[in-house]
Amino acid sequence: MNWDPEGKPRKPDVLGIGAQKAGTTWLSQMLGQHPDVWAPPFKEVQFFNHRFVEEHRKWLPWHFRRGRQNIEKRWAARGEEMPRAMVRYLDRVTREPMFTNHWYKLVFAPAPQGTKAIDVTPEYSTLPPEGVDFVTKFLPQAKFVYIIRHPVDRAISQLKMNLTRAGRKPATVEDWLKEVEAPELMDRGDYMSYVPRWNAHFGPDRLLYLPFGMIARDPLSFLRRVEDFLGLAPHDYRDLGKKVFASDNALVVPDRARARLREKLEPQFEFLDRTFGPEFIRQFR
Secondary structure (H helix, E strand, O other): OOOOOOOOOOOOOEEEEEOOOOOHHHHHHHHOOOOOEEOOOOOOOOHHHHHHOHHHOOOHHHHHHHHHHHHHHHHHHOOOOOOHHHHHHHHHHOOOOOOOHHHHHHHOOOOOOOOEEEEEOHHHHHOOHHHHHHHHHHOOOOEEEEEEOOHHHHHHHHHHHHHHHHOOOOOOHHHHHHHOOOHHHHHOOOHHHHHHHHHOOOOOOOEEEEEOHHHHHOHHHHHHHHHHHHOOOOOOOOOOOOOOOOOOOOOOOOHHHHHHHHHHHHHHHHHHHHHHOHHHHHOOO
16 A cells, blocks of 8 residues: 555645546546555545535535445455554544645645645536636646546536436436536536636646547557656556446437537537647547
């Protein structure tokens, strides 16, 4: 276990800021294998959005309870007792006061000296302007990775996830057409709002954009781009082609609902084409 039980509170060096349903869990799992990277035992620390996106606060206690339960289950499945250092760590980061500046630095305390600590939380991409301003001041040296996915594919993946979690399955085309009007489907993929907001503070030396389709077509090249950006030595990763959260294939979005999403998201396509160019766009999927 890449772990320093005597580590001092510190800030992360790298943030994966989005987008939701765009390969951030895969990225976290891959980078977590690198010997010079340290990731918390749970993905998504959720610090900045807790502070600046009020509606997220209602589900964050569930997020951390579930994260701890999943860690405990993994140790139990291996038939091993969780190390005392891990138990103490989980006790501390799941106990109030949470989401303070000091708490956030405690999350990364076990990162050994010389490693880069990472926080991959796709909700960060949706921060309001004052949230991005705060990140700029709070993390003056951190680097950021933002994965851009085909807007319709991303929205459909999120919709399927939401329906699965709610135990709901639309019965008719009309039901699907109602589902695709859910505002969160637009919000999480509102690149027109979020990309300029981050670009106003960070240039290409601090903020790396990558197209989602690279993960499926050439995952090693994708990771080499990330390594180069972060100043990491090349690493031999396991399970490069592994899908982390495959969509529920039983949920088939009708063509009319997909067409409605495309219509609603057309301005996003126009913005992305202007901002990133056709070669980047071709690698969306």
